[in-house]
Amino acid sequence: MNDSIIFKKLTKLSQDHIVSFHVPGHKNGNIYKKYKNHYLNNELLCFDVTEIQGTDNLHAPVGMIKNAQDRAAKFFKVEHTFFLINGTTAGNISALMAVANPNEKIIVQRDCHKSIMNGLILGGLIPVYITPEVSMKNNIPMGLKPESVEEAILKNPDAKAVVLTYPNYYGICSDVEKIANIVHKYEKILIIDEAHGSHFILSEDLPITSIEAGADIVIQSTHKTLSSFTQSSMLHMNGNRVDIDRLRFMLTMHQSSSPSYLLMASLDEARAIAQKDGKQLMKNLLEHIDDFHEKISYIEGVKIINKRFIGKYGVHDMDKTRLVIDMTDLGIRGIQLEELLRKNHHIQMEMSDINNIVAVCTIGNAGNDFKKLLIALKDIQRENKKSYKKIAMPPFLYTTPKMNITPREAVFRKKIEIDFEKSAGKISGEYIVPYPPGMPILCPGEEITEEMIVYIKYLKAMGINIIGSHDSRLKKINVIK
Template sequence: MNQHKTPLFTGLLNHIEKNPIAFHIPGHKQGKAAEPTFRNFLGDAVFSIDLINIEPLDDLHHPHAIIKDAQELAAYAFGADYTYFSVQGTSGAIMTMVLSVCNPGDKIIVPRNVHKSVTSAIIFSGAIPIFIQPELDEKLGISHGITPNSVKKAIKAHPDTKAVLVINPTYFGVAADLEEIVRISHKYDIPVLVDEAHGVHIHFHEELPLSAMQAGADLSATSVHKLGGSLTQSSILNLQGTRVSHKKVQTIMSMLTTTSTSYLLLASLDTARKQLATNGFTLVDEALRLANDTRKQINSLNYVYCAAHEIIGTEAAYSFDPTKLIISVKDLGITGYDAEVWLRENFSIEVELSDLYNILCIITPADTKESAGKLVHALKRLDESNTETICGKDVQVSIPDIPLLALTPRDAFYAETEIIPFCSAAGRISAESIMVYPPGIPIFIPGEIITEENINYIHKNIRAGLPVQGLQDETLETIHVIKEHKPFT
């Protein structure tokens, strides 16, 4: 297929060249009625293609023309049988995956470090999560992937499992042995769903981890907007094989998608696919070279450490994306959040995320030696400015154990609840989720029994200034717990 073509974007351009008289939404009508300051900032071109699904422009809910052609080109580029464009982000694509394979009461094997959209999908579907604790990197204090052996054990313990969900790669760029996980799961005819939010680019360079489609997975939700050059909120859902009905996937995707689909987002997916398919290797290769050079410079500092390929070597850390700069600051005696704030206030540098021990910076084709050099310079200053807080001993890192599940997340979400002080909630069943976001990994979810360990871990993150989210009470002083319940077996 000719990957230089952009049928959707070209179709939009052809349409506006005809200068049609619009008596349809959006009401700004190519920006004519938009607020002038905003219109002048964005420019007329943006408003000209902010259109709606009129007949000449196809319909994402029933693609048969330019959208269909664009999705077929994307499927070919990513090695899928079918590709579906998502204007609901990768969260919408992830929820589509889970709802496509799970009915109420069905079991799904998932790593504990899943994104909050997986938890939402489990609540919507009524599925029962079978959690696997991911491997902990004790030096960095981050979770890696799940191992093939842990998946095999979970399947044997729960042979009625309907799906296995894998993160590939993690937010920090670490990938498990996905190909082996797929082989094991398919041996039991269980489909594999992949959260590929942070891996759109890995398909286009052999030095990066295998993509979901390359590893033989059945479905993958892929954030083109994160690292592939499309606009924020635009993603794709890839499908291959016949274990999951492509018609059911299309139906559920449509159910979860606005009928006012953004053609700006759709066009950006079409053009980003073209760039990845025709020039992806070169772009990724340049980013890899810059990332590796930047990492080397960071590791010449005294106390700041940037992880490299030494973190791989296990089934859970099977391969690594070097464009992710995992920068540990714990030996400085500060938290990742402290470092994030310091970089912002002193050098106007914004990082991807911070946690108790690290900051994460991402190198993409948009970065240059100049921008990377500014990061290195800032870290050098940070390294030199914290000599009074340097830790003389190893910092113990930990993550809490997975709480016991007393109710299905769906039953807990809809159960009768009461509000109690959060500090005294140990032993009660949570009706809410709570997480540190980013990355959005649940500390506990609806239906789980709250433990003192959970509470202490959350308070530790709060004291560090990290963004703890999920509770209805934004002060984090109270929590909704189950008033009455009937535990399932």
């Protein structure tokens, strides 16, 4: 076993065979033994404990959880690390509420995750949006220019903080170092949602981590791009611009009072693996990816987003571990390609949009995975060559809608249900979010436009899942009365 503190301690505790008159109710998995559910009748359940003598407390850590967090902080080169058992979602919400009071302004990258918007609602904060550059050709949001950040700060000198997503879902990175310098020049706080970047620390060939770039708070979904269990993340903090006691309070408020030890142990283990072998594993992964890029370049009609975008559209760097593949020149949309890979080749992508499929590659992938993907793409290309037809796409819609009332006000105001198709000009009472990637097109409090209705109808027709509205078919929408 690695130098993981929590698993080691829990293993030792389980060997004591303590008679349990405490929660959880499955009593070290005993109930599952009775029902012969061999998947749940598993050694792992001995680690599903609660706060008893020797297991410390996430909300006031002094023992093994504190030690594990400290070790993570050292590895990620930060002053403080907090384990999150409610995902980056809880970290984002807590970070926002730690740095601004109700009715204060926060500068937010528009293509942010819904959890940031929820943080604005819960905190009663006023968003000032900045829009990333968009590549119309590729139909995806790209980077955010440092000048756009400076402009927003100059126009809103009373804003408390700047909140950015780095990298975005497609692995695209803005110039976070330059942005951090600008934000700090104006004495603001920089919060980075680095949900997709916890692996950056593992290689010089990957983009700089926003911690290294100077951000004050960085939230990473360790479960996405390192190896912890789903729902486990880390929040890192540096410097003295943020009130750490207020941050601790917010984390306690937004996280369960029964934090899962499986999740915490897996965070500790993910750090231990990354620390022990992460650099070598990442080197191997990047070699497989380079090889994949080289081989895919010979397949006619298959495009892959690569470093040629650097220097354009606010793109400063790209995460090589994210593969964004486009076969629309062969008449295959992203959504279709994802389906073909799953149905005919047993390969599951992270997501697809109208044009692209997106693969998340991590140190958990084997070289063979890339070989299989390449063979599958070649097969699909061969079968579709016969019916070669270029498809026309509508441009990606990335405007920032007019915000008539704050998101919080919209959530608590009276609403009426109307036909979505007839809602242009009304103020939305709910979200409209294509998922994945989970970036809202419309937030509560914003004005619905005809252009949005057309675009959302198009997304639906293309098979993109739209969430956020009370009517999952989006025939109706709740608007402000």
